[in-house]
Amino acid sequence: MKYQIRHTTKYAYTEPAPVCHNVVHLAPRSTAWQTCRSYRLTVVPEPAERTCRTDYFGNRVDYFTIHEAHRGLAITAVSEVDVEPRGALAAPVTTPAWNAVAAELAAGDASRDPGIAQFRFASEYVPLAEQFADYAKTSLKPDCPIVEGVADLTARIHADFRFDPKATNLSTPVREVFERRAGVCQDFAHLQLACLRSLGLAAQYVSGYLRTDPPPGKPRLVGADASHAWISVYCGAAGWIDFDPTNNVMPGVDHITVAYGRDYADICPIQGVFIGGGRHAMHVAVDVMPVE
């Protein structure tokens, strides 16, 4: 699939701000199955300075600053992305037992590979706890093939938790999401990460987009028209495999990957600091159009 993605974020301040600094994670990544053909970031007012670099996780980060008094800010990222179907998956039953993967992560080669091992621990939004491990163990029984187990966990989160944008906000801890049994894609991703990492598995947070209009005859997915989030699990010899607990699917050509991190805090789409400016309001619009 070829997509054109347009992601606009607008801020309006009550008073003029003389300075603002921003760091954004908005550029889609190129992966084995995804090619980012173009990416353009437009900022109004025009920044005095802009640069980009690659962050610790291999994501592109754009940095820009504005040094003139401004009452609002509009950040628009326009990208063209080709998404191929991911390689044929091994049959879930043939994947390694989850506890064998956990053992490898504890003491095997994976434990010494920073690119894998770092996703095994607690992070800002993902605490480790017995209750998350217990919830996960219903799906990941001893010697259960990892993909089968995680797919079951994904289905259970989808079934047990209600999608409700009013139930949580960004500062709602995963423990509360777990108690309330409700939240949005971010919450479900963080929850599933907490479950898997509490079992000693390594799992990453993925931010990205969903295609806005479903293919004919298919239902519209939850989370279109906005940034979306799901997870990727280390499955030993089977590599990293993605799961979307919000829609209970394994991401394919409808999911466009932007960035990988331990959780939201690592790859927050827009981080900014301004001096002055009073209070501010924000508006986000995402449009994911299949091309041709």
Added chain:
Amino acid sequence: MMQGQQQSTGGPWTAGNGAAPAPTGSPLAAAYCPVAGAYDEAYAADGGLRPRWQQLSGLLGRFAPGEFSRRWQESQRLIRENGLAYSAFGDPQHQPRPWQLDPLPMVAPADEWQAVSAGLIQRAQLLRMVLDDLFGPQTLIRRGVLPAAALFSHPGFRRPFHRIANEGDPGFLQNYAADLSRAADGTWWVLDDRTESPSGAGFVLENRVVVSRMLPEAFRAMYVSRLAPFFISWQEQLRELARTHRDNPRIVVLSQGPHQPDFFEDAYLARYLGYTLVEGADLAVRNSRVWLKTLEGLSPVDVIVRRPNSDLCDPLELGGASPLGVPGLMQAVRCGNVVVANPLGSGLIESPLFMAFMPRLAAALLGEKLKLPGVATWWCGEEASLKHVLANLPRLRIKSAFRRRGRDTAQSHELEGLAPEQLAERIKANPAAFVGQEVVHRSTAPEWNEAGGVRPVHLVVRAFAAASGDSYTVLEGGLARTDQSTAPNADSDEPAEKSKDLWIVGHDEVEHVTLLAKRDEPIALRRAGSELPSRVADSAFWLGRQIERAEASARLLRTVALRMSSESAGQASPAMPALWRVLAEQGQIEPGFVVEGIRQRLPKLEQSLPPMVFDATQPGSLAGVVAQTFRIASQVRDRISVDSWRVIKRIQSQFERADAASADWTRVLNLSNELIIDFAAIGGMVSESMTRTQLFRFLDIGRRLERALQLATLLRCSFGGKDPVSLELFEAVLEIADSLMTYRSRYLANLQLATVLDLLLTDETNPRSIAYQLSLLEGHIAELPRDARRPRMDADQRLITSMSHVVRLLDVEAVAEAQGLGDETVLRDLLERLEAELPQLSDAIAHRFLVHAGPAIQISSIHYDG
């Protein structure tokens, strides 16, 4: 002096006092009761003094009895006057704790210190290699030397710090300190490594100044190593770090600000090393460069000596709306345009967790054994260590494995309070979060007491190292911190009871080095100091205003108190209604007190005002105004003279001691009399001793502006109404405005409105008149930096010109005549106009020159809808 030195060369260490009479004044000759089981620094196991302490005792023994004590009294004055304080000053909640110094130095022979130094250098090099690796290629994880959990579950491993040190930088650790302790067998152990931004070096300098001045004979005769070479090496290192302006880089000390415990030291070090002391708000990032905001504009910064913890330094990438931070700093560092020392993230490795791995790291990276061992530590994240810790809980000290500087102290206290079973539960729930440490029985050293005797105190020495090329220079001295507690291994983060100067004593003449320029090196003439940060100018401006406001309050109170405490007039004085009005305008009393009718229902002012004067919780009270003055003064403490600071401290202390409830008019009178003299002293020092730089200018603008404003209010409240003015009121107003003598010398006792107004309003020769203040303001404003190409006047220029104009053109006789005919509006309108325009002028100046920035605000994050 030279003789003394020569006498003690050569011979055995006791030779210096060989010919002298029996020791009389040496505190070390007094009875001493060593602590069983601890190594004593001064006394050997047989009870005799160790050789170099014997020498010290001999030198002190030349003192007459009581001489040591007398000199110590003198020195304590020096400490007080320097305002040496450990905790934050200026914070009304926390009284500064004066720095506690023991006059008896800790003595360590140079050869012994050499061994310690070698161990410190090895540790610093090793820690630097570990930091470079963990924030770089992470081969230690790949090789399995460090378990992944040690790094990846460490909250100090913030991803943006990765590779933040630039290629070609000398590495991740410019400044290192270690807390050392000596076990019962006399070997030195490292209790803690300090890599974030080691503090204490400033206190070492200060201790040295005090003790070497108190005991100059012993200091010289014992060949005490100098501290300066270390600081010179530090300076050179910082200069070499600069990537730009290499011939003359701008180096700043980024401080945590006056409300943080380390501020005194930050200010002291900055002054000693000759760098500009800045706070986060003084710096701005533009075009990936760091700039210092000065009155003249932005000035580039090349090297930042970082004092706050790393994660407070850039709210953009590290979060937190910390006022200590500089948004965009990490970007500037990544671009190589500024160097931060120590680099952001360096504190990672001071967590106790790494102590457990030091022997393994030394073997893996250096192929060596540690020369200076760390306290034996077991990280519970490893199976075998966990077992060992659980089996030996009672004799181990349990700490948070990931503890970082200035954090988790509450948790360590909590851990100490737990019973072994509870502790075991806590550890088992999350083993990787804990370490168990062997306890080192700290050595003891004699501490002098007021009675002239000595007693043993436990001791931890903080030693310092600064990078110097590939190696490190170790400070030949240190901060010996002592306490009485019997706890064998007190937490080295806790403030100790006292400190000692550490004397590293050698056998040879010590070369004299100084940070000051050599005498024969020509120094370029300069009339102004370095550029003034806008924030400092801002504080100076408000300090000027506040001093004047406090003085005006004190003067008014004195005049009121004089009338209230004298038998004759009292409440009946016809001047009182106007004076109550001025008190209400100043906020010293509630406005209701001057409204007839309401007043009857309020408690009698005669009784209630004196206690209010001492109530610092009322912002308008004299105590409140003084507290605010003190707070602002403490922010520019490093910029004002020692004497001015001393007076400001004295004023503040008048209120600390006061018992508000029992205050009466006599006390108010005495207090206001004293304050007026103290404020006069400050005014005198400012005008006689401050060079006419921008700092002086902003202080004086603040004073003149406030004085004019206070006068305008006084005149309006007194003469702006319809009531005829009583002679008593004329007299009171002249008294408050400090112009009664001048008036009498001109007009004798003939009090009239026109003449009083001329003296206080339009006479440019009276330093207490409004016209005089406006004229000085006009002069100052003309000298402020501004863009000469702009064709029209700025707001501040317009305001001062218009005010000066209207006051100069005023015909006081015509005003008095109108007043006599019942038209008070001419005078009142003028005064009200001044009262409105002076604050506008204040805003215009602040806006144009001072307030460059507000706090940084984080934009709200996005909550995904998906």
